[in-house]
Amino acid sequence: MLEELQRRNLSAITTRIYLHSIEEFAQYFNTPPDRLGLEHVRQYQAHLFTDRKLEAVSVAQQVSALRFFFLKTLKRPWLVEDMPVPKRPIRLPEILSQEEVERLIQYAGSPLHRIWLLTLYATGIRREELVQLQIGDIDSDRMSIRIRQGKGKKDRNVMLSPRLLQELRDYWRSANPKPTTYLFPSKGAHPNADLPMTSKSVWDAVQQAATRAKLGKRVHPHTLRHCFATHLLESGADLRTIQLLLGHADLRTTSRYLNLSERHLKATASPLDSLRLAAAANPKDARHKK
Numbered sequence: 448m449l450e451e452l453q454r455r456n457l458s459a460i461t462t463r464i465y466l467h468s469i470e471e472f473a474q475y476f477n478t479p480p481d482r483l484g485l486e487h488v489r490q491y492q493a494h495l496f497t498d499r500k501l502e503a504v505s506v507a508q509q510v511s512a513l514r515f516f517f518l519k520t521l522k523r524p525w526l527v528e529d530m531p532v533p534k535r536p537i538r539l540p541e542i543l544s545q546e547e548v549e550r551l552i553q554y555a556g557s558p559l560h561r562i563w564l565l566t567l568y569a570t571g572i573r574r575e576e577l578v579q580l581q582i583g584d585i586d587s588d589r590m591s592i593r594i595r596q597g598k599g600k601k602d603r604n605v606m607l608s609p610r611l612l613q614e615l616r617d618y619w620r621s622a623n624p625k626p627t628t629y630l631f632p633s634k635g636a637h638p639n640a641d642l643p644m645t646s647k648s649v650w651d652a653v654q655q656a657a658t659r660a661k662l663g664k665r666v667h668p669h670t671l672r673h674c675f676a677t678h679l680l681e682s683g684a685d686l687r688t689i690q691l692l693l694g695h696a697d698l699r700t701t702s703r704y705l706n707l708s709e710r711h712l713k714a715t716a717s718p719l720d721s722l723r724l725a726a727a728a729n730p731k732d733a734r735h736k737k
Contacts, residue, residue, distance in 0.1 A: 448520040458600065460575065468512035481521055488513050496533075503533040540673040541664050542707050548674055551666065554659040560652040562618045563631070567649075567668055569611040571675035571693055573598065574649040574668040580630040587612055594694070603694045677707045 448469065452462045472491055473480040488510075495506045510532065517523045543551065548568055555561035566577060576597050584593040590612070591604045619625070626632050633642040649668050657666035664670075676689050690701040 448516055451515070451519045456600070458598075464508060465512040465515060468509045469516050472509075472513060480516065485517070485526070488517075492533075503535045506533045507535060539703070539706055541666070541670055542677050543662065543664065543666070543670065543674050545678060547660075547662055547664075548671070548678075550660045551653075551656050551662065554656045556652060556655050556659075558618070558621065559631075560656065562614055563649055563652055564656065564671065565611060565614050567653075567671040568675055569608050570605045571672050571679075572605060573672060574646045577649060577668075578629075578631060578643040578646050580643075581628055582626060582630055585612075585615065585630070597694050599694070599696060601694060603691065605692050673704075673707070676701070676704045680704050680708045 449462070449466065452465060457465075469480050472483070472488075475491060475494065476483055476487055491513075492506060492510060495501045495509060501509075514525050518525050552561060552564045552568070555564050563577065566572070566580075567574070570592060572580075572592075572594055576594050579595065580592070581595070584595065585607065586593065587607065590607045590609070592607050594603050594605060597603060615630075628641050629643040631644045633644050634648075653666060653668045653671070657664075672693070676693060679689055679692075680686070686698060686701050686705075689704065690698050693701060695701045
């Protein structure tokens with residue numbers, strides 16, 4: 448299965464998730480996965496919903512991995528009508544105000560955590576893209592940052608704000624030892640300048656800052672990406688520009704930020720306001736007339 452995934456040049460994240468999904472599938476039945484069939488898949492899908500209480504998105508991901516395993520690795524048929532894709536609920540992401548973003552950054556656990564949060568909010572990049580940033584990706588002449596092989600294995604450029612550039616220079620001056628390849632190299636018991644830090648470190652840093660800031664909202668690294676897009680839209684940026692900065696393949700994905708923008712919501716008048724209705728009579732006045 449690993450060879451089939453590698454032949455298609457799928458991302459390391461997708462590869463890891465797919466392999467882990469098949470491992471869990473086999474462990475649930477305590478049987479090698481190639482000895483299991485579609486009836487077992489149906490039972491397992493029900494187990495994921497009813498026993499493990501997974502969200503539809505997570506179950507759909509597991510089903511995709513199983514479909515790949517049966518179709519591409521085992522070369523067995525996969526009947527779509529027998530394996531329905533779970534219906535995914537459409538939920539709007541949590542958005543922080545600019546004041547809440549400031550508070551989140553102020554409560555970062557260390558200067559290193561602070562620069563991570565600043566970079567996520569200033570550029571809208573994903574945490575997996577943050578950890579892969581290399582020193583050569585920062586172009587101070589063109590004031591841009593190159594995102595190499597982001598989601599969908601696509602390169603793109605994002606803006607480099609003067610404020611972020613100054614913060615990154617301050618980080619560079621204080622770093623000891625200096626990064627040589629990756630902008631944020633691996634730390635811990637066995638630091639390695641030629642390996643990036645883990646994305647789990649970024650997740651933990653944001654979670655800890657949110658807890659200390661007592662924002663009362665669910666906050667994770669992707670929240671700063673949503674805030675980046677929403678705040679850009681509210682400041683007058685057009686959807687097409689935001690789409691390119693985020694690396695979305697479809698403009699419809701970007702357009703959901705219209706639902707999150709306070710400026711756009713407040714600028715749209717309700718049709719009720721155009722009705723010429725007389726003021727409702729006060730019940731007390733009606734009683735006095737009687």
